Amino acid sequence: MSPSSSIAAEPGAVPAPDEHHEHHPSYLVDGTTVKSWLLTLDHKRIGVMYLIWVLLFFLIGGIYALIVRLELLTPGPTIIDAMTYNRAFTMHGVVMIFLFMIPAIPGAFGNFMLPLMLGAKDVAFPRLNLLSLYLLLTGAFIAIWGMINGGMDTGWTFYTPYSTHTTTTVAPILFGAFIIGFSSIATGLNFIVTTHTMRAPGITWFKMPLFVWAMYATACIQVLATPVLGLVLLLVVGEHLFHFGIFDPAQGGDPVLFQHLFWFYSHPAVYIMVLPAFGVMSEVVAAFSRKNIFGYRAVAFSSLGIAFVGFFAWGHHMFVSGQSTFNAGVFAVLTMLVGVFTAIKVFNWVGTVYKGAVDFKTPFAYFCGFLYFTVFGGMTGVAFATASLDVPWHDTYFVVAHFHFIMVGATIMAFMAALHYWFPKMFGKMYHEGWGLVSAALIILGFNATFIPQFLLGNAGMPRRYYEYPERFQTLNVASTAGASLLAFGFLISAIYLTYALVYGRRAASNPWRSRGYEWMTESPPPTHNFVGPQPTYSEEPHFYVEPQKAEVPDAV
Amino acid sequence: MQSSTATAGVAGVPHRPQVAAHFASLEVQNHAARLGMWLFLATEILLFAGLFVIYANYRFLFPEAFALASRELNLNLGTFNTLLLITSSFTAAMAVHYAKEAKNKQVVVMFVLTILMAMGFLVVKYFEYAHKFHEHQLPGPYYAFPGLTLPGASAYFTIYFLSTGLHAFHVIVGMIVLGWVTLKAMRNEFSAYNYTAVELGSMYWHLVDLVWIFLFPMLYLI
Numbered sequence: 001m002s003p004s005s006s007i008a009a010e011p012g013a014v015p016a017p018d019e020h021h022e023h024h025p026s027y028l029v030d031g032t033t034v035k036s037w038l039l040t041l042d043h044k045r046i047g048v049m050y051l052i053w054v055l056l057f058f059l060i061g062g063i064y065a066l067i068v069r070l071e072l073l074t075p076g077p078t079i080i081d082a083m084t085y086n087r088a089f090t091m092h093g094v095v096m097i098f099l100f101m102i103p104a105i106p107g108a109f110g111n112f113m114l115p116l117m118l119g120a121k122d123v124a125f126p127r128l129n130l131l132s133l134y135l136l137l138t139g140a141f142i143a144i145w146g147m148i149n150g151g152m153d154t155g156w157t158f159y160t161p162y163s164t165h166t167t168t169t170v171a172p173i174l175f176g177a178f179i180i181g182f183s184s185i186a187t188g189l190n191f192i193v194t195t196h197t198m199r200a201p202g203i204t205w206f207k208m209p210l211f212v213w214a215m216y217a218t219a220c221i222q223v224l225a226t227p228v229l230g231l232v233l234l235l236v237v238g239e240h241l242f243h244f245g246i247f248d249p250a251q252g253g254d255p256v257l258f259q260h261l262f263w264f265y266s267h268p269a270v271y272i273m274v275l276p277a278f279g280v281m282s283e284v285v286a287a288f289s290r291k292n293i294f295g296y297r298a299v300a301f302s303s304l305g306i307a308f309v310g311f312f313a314w315g316h317h318m319f320v321s322g323q324s325t326f327n328a329g330v331f332a333v334l335t336m337l338v339g340v341f342t343a344i345k346v347f348n349w350v351g352t353v354y355k356g357a358v359d360f361k362t363p364f365a366y367f368c369g370f371l372y373f374t375v376f377g378g379m380t381g382v383a384f385a386t387a388s389l390d391v392p393w394h395d396t397y398f399v400v401a402h403f404h405f406i407m408v409g410a411t412i413m414a415f416m417a418a419l420h421y422w423f424p425k426m427f428g429k430m431y432h433e434g435w436g437l438v439s440a441a442l443i444i445l446g447f448n449a450t451f452i453p454q455f456l457l458g459n460a461g462m463p464r465r466y467y468e469y470p471e472r473f474q475t476l477n478v479a480s481t482a483g484a485s486l487l488a489f490g491f492l493i494s495a496i497y498l499t500y501a502l503v504y505g506r507r508a509a510s511n512p513w514r515s516r517g518y519e520w521m522t523e524s525p526p527p528t529h530n531f532v533g534p535q536p537t538y539s540e541e542p543h544f545y546v547e548p549q550k551a552e553v554p555d556a557v
Numbered sequence: 558m559q560s561s562t563a564t565a566g567v568a569g570v571p572h573r574p575q576v577a578a579h580f581a582s583l584e585v586q587n588h589a590a591r592l593g594m595w596l597f598l599a600t601e602i603l604l605f606a607g608l609f610v611i612y613a614n615y616r617f618l619f620p621e622a623f624a625l626a627s628r629e630l631n632l633n634l635g636t637f638n639t640l641l642l643i644t645s646s647f648t649a650a651m652a653v654h655y656a657k658e659a660k661n662k663q664v665v666v667m668f669v670l671t672i673l674m675a676m677g678f679l680v681v682k683y684f685e686y687a688h689k690f691h692e693h694q695l696p697g698p699y700y701a702f703p704g705l706t707l708p709g710a711s712a713y714f715t716i717y718f719l720s721t722g723l724h725a726f727h728v729i730v731g732m733i734v735l736g737w738v739t740l741k742a743m744r745n746e747f748s749a750y751n752y753t754a755v756e757l758g759s760m761y762w763h764l765v766d767l768v769w770i771f772l773f774p775m776l777y778l779i
Contacts, residue, residue: 121579124589189596197589198579227600231607235719244697244715246611251697252708257614261607529578 024532026428026525041126042528046133047112048426053137054108057099060144064092066488069450069481075469082467086153087168089465093156094147094173098180099140101411102269105276106187106222107136109418110215112426114191116519117209119200119538121529124193128186135183143176155465157266160247160258164239171237178233181226184272188222191215202538209518209542210286210299214279217303221268221275221310229265232258256321263314270407271310275303277414278345281370284417285349286543287515288364289356293543295348305341309334319390328387335385342378346371357548361513362436363421369444370413377406380455395465398458401451409447416443416494423498424508428525431501435493442490449483518542574751587753594757598764601727605768608720612775615716619709626705626713627776629694631685635777638681639769645674646766649735649759656742656752664742664755668735671762675732682725689714720772724765731765734758 027044031037037045067088071078080088111129115122123129146152150169154162163170195216199208235246236258245251247258286293293299315323315331323331349371358364380402384390393399423431453476458464462473469477511520521536580586616623652667693701696718700711738758741747747755 124580125593126577126579128593185600189593189600192596193589193593196592197585223596223600224603227604228607231604238719242697246697246712246715252619252712254614254618257611261610264607 024523024527026523027528028427028525030528039130041122041130043111043115043123043126043129044426044526044530046129047108047110049133050103050107050111050136051109051426053133053140054100054104057095057140058104061092061096061100062488062491064088064095066484068092069484071467072469072477073481075471075474077468083153085467086465087147087151090152090155091147094143094152094177096408097156097269097273098143098177099136101273101408102180102184103136103187104415105280105411105418106191106215106218106272107133109211109280109422110187110191110218110276113422113519114194114212114215115198116522116526116530117212117517117542118194118198119203119518119521119531119535120194120198121531122198123190124197125190128190132183132186132190135179135186139176139179139181139183141176142179143173146172146176157262158236159262160236160239160255161249161253163236164243164248170240174233174237174240178230178237181230181233184222185226188219188226191219192223195219200535200538203518206297206300207538207541208300210282210293210296210303211276211279213300214275214282214303217307218272218275218279220304221272221307225265225268225272225311228261229269232261232265256318256323259318259321260314263317264311267314267317268307268310270403271306273407273411275306277370277411278303278306280414280418280421281349281367282345283517283543284363284367284421285352286545287421287513287517288359288361288367289353290359290545290548291352291356291543292541292545293348294351294354295344296541298344299348302341302344305344306338309337309341313338316385316387316390319387320394325387332385332387336382339378339382339385342374346375346378355548359513361420361433362431362440363417365437365440365444366413366417366420369440369447370410370417372444373405373409373413373447377402377404377409381406393458395463396458397454397462397464400464401454401458404447404451404454409451412443412447416440419498421513422519423501424512425519425524425526427502427505428508429501429505430508430512431505432497435497439490439493439497442486442493446483446485446487446490450480450487451483453477453480453483516540516543516545574753583750590753590757594760598760601764601768605720605723605771608716608723609771609775612716612720615709615712619707619712622705622707622709623713624779625707626694626710626717627779629692629702629705630717630777631688632777634681634685635773638678639773641674641678641681642766642769645671645678646763648674649762652742653752653755653759656747656755657749659748661742661745661747664747665739668739668742668758672732672735672739675728675735679725679728682721689718717776720776724768724772727765727768731762734761 027042031040037049040046067080068085071080071085071088111123146169149172152158152166152168152170152173154166154168154170158170158174195208195212238244239247243251245253247253247255249255282293282299313331313335315327316335319328319331349367380398384393384399384402420431420436423429457473457476457480460473460476462469508524510524512524513520518538521538522531574583574586576583576586580589648667648670652664652671655661655663655667689695692704693699694714695701695711696715697711700714702710735758738754741754
């Protein structure tokens with residue numbers, strides 16, 4: 001008997017009783033004390049704790065976003081004064097980027113799925129894994145303490161020299177971000193080592209699930225880029241407290257140097273946010289098209305390609321900062337290479353759907369939204385990379401709409417897809433499919449309704465971060481705020497039915513999607529050490545569906 | 558079930574290393590630890606790389622001030638410290654050599670020598686810092702050295718204190734790490750099958766040394 005059949009043999013449709021093998025408690029109930037959760041070394045529990053926290057941070061960031069959108073309903077002051085407004089959009093950026101988008105998919109789903117997908121019992125360094133969670137929380141609480149006691153009004157980019165002179169509380173917030181950086185490095189380091197050393201026999205590099213490839217590329221960026229941000233944040237805190245003048249032109253300093261160092265991290269950081277999203281979607285599209293991914297190696301290598309050229313594209317943030325024309329040209333071309341690698345992925349995803357047997361479930365709905373946001377956000381990105389087009393668009397709402405489409409849109413779509421696709425894996429419960437599709441539709445429509453007006457506003461010349469604006473921009477601003485409300489409503493519905501499913505949802509089968517991803521080759525939710533008995537064998541590549549139209553069960557081949 | 562098969566046949570060696578439950582074998586566990594350390598060292602290099610970029614930028618903006626300001630450093634003390642650190646890297650490497658041969662006493666001796674040289678380095682650094690404070694060759698607005706008033710001189714000393722300060726912090730961390738490994742060596746823990754901790758501690762120390770080998774010419778020589 002093959003060792004895998006005793007582990008993942010349940011056919012998908014029927015909630016199979018566990019009567020055939022002795023009882024192994026799932027990770028959720030193996031130890032129920034608070035301590036057994038807070039001090040756990042189990043990557044699955046750490047993943048779940050990450051999930052809870054990043055959802056909370058997403059809520060905080062979302063509330064800030066709604067405050068900003070409400071304030072912009074009218075051309076003049078609406079609900080808050082100008083200084084509060086500056087703090088609100090800064091906090092929206094800081095919370096969403098450092099506390100949600102960077103840790104969300106790697107921390108929650110990466111931690112949970114990576115060892116399962118590699119056939120490992122845990123990540124390579126479980127203690128470091130737990131430490132990364134607590135570093136994130138320490139940084140988060142220091143930063144949030146700073147936000148409550150003064151806030152920061154510099155925008156999330158905290159450009160010098162303003163950030164070293166503002167009277168708001170820059171120091172604790174940046175120091176919080178500095179600590180969060182260590183958390184990010186720890187996660188990345190752990191994932192690289194896990195991928196190198198913990199693969200089960202049979203999982204060669206080119207049999208790894210594409211989510212693992214994406215996490216690997218992400219981890220390389222986290223390890224190599226984050227230390228530079230750490231240094232920059234420390235320098236800005238030092239500047240703010242002691243006024244050394246390193247970035248202060250009044251003292252002979254060079255503020256553009258700050259921008260270079262800052263974007264050396266913060267440009268690759270957008271790929272820390274979006275590469276995991278690409279990885280999730282490579283899994284989802286294969287599972288719900290019932291087809292092996294089209295162009296596996298192309299998708300895998302394009303993740304590494306994005307990670308690589310992502311390091312050499314930062315200059316496109318400084319087309320109007322006095323960079324030489326030659327530099328601008330070089331950075332423009334390098335930036336467009338990102339578009340090439342992304343396009344490779346997009347074509348391969350579409351090729352995967354082609355002649356597949358699409359099962360239009362909620363994760364697939366998010367995949368459709370994702371494809372749309374990636375293509376249109378990406379194409380505006382290539383347009384931005386053209387230095388001459390960037391000049392008029394720079395610092396307008398066109399930028400805001402662009403990065404919300406590609407970076408936020410793609411990541412949110414993937415986060416929601418991952419949440420729905422892996423919900424039965426993580427919690428063993430099923431959510432309500434109908435409500436899932438309704439809220440996916442609301443979220444995708446709401447996102448468009450929020451940011452398409454912002455594209456138009458930016459193109460018409462409305463600068464970003466302004467508190468007041470001329471009358472003629474009001475219609476589009478109202479439309480954008482209405483869209484944001486729709487978006488929030490969509491998320492509210494998701495929150496309600498997912499919470500309901502967690503408590504009252506029907507018990508899910510071990511593999512309700514009949515997915516052939518490696519992570520489904522164990523029970524759902526998995527037992528504490530992931531596998532009962534011997535490890536499964538991995539004779540096929542992940543998502544090897546012999547005939548898409550036949551909804552075969554995982555072991556039928 | 559996976560079990561530790563790698564250590565089969567070495568019965569009798571004291572302190573057999575533990576293989577954590579999630580690793581396939583001791584080799585894999587050591588490989589993971591080593592790879593993790595290399596990645597960590599990569600992050601350290603990137604951290605200092607940021608400082609090197611800052612130095613390069615200001616050296617390009619203020620070439621004269623930087624050339625003159627670097628003459629203000631004490632080349633003899635700097636050279637002495639460089640020799641001290643290179644020698645300490647040698648003793649750290651010797652510790653790994655002895656650990657592989659299970660000569661725990663020699664490991665202790667080598668690491669104690671390394672830590673003593675690290676202390677020596679910090680003492681010399683203290684005297685250099687004290688002299689800079691005395692001469693008011695200080696960062697940014699605190700710079701008040703009458704001998705060199707070119708614009709950019711204060712930036713030089715900002716970078717000098719930043720980079721040597723960050724390096725000194727790493728020296729202190731390195732001393733703590735090596736001290737911890739020394740305690741393990743005192744308990745006779747190391748052998749041909751268990752020397753990863755010594756190796757990783759030494760790797761970290763080599764990095765601290767390596768960073769100084771770049772800082773020394775950058776700040777003192779050119």
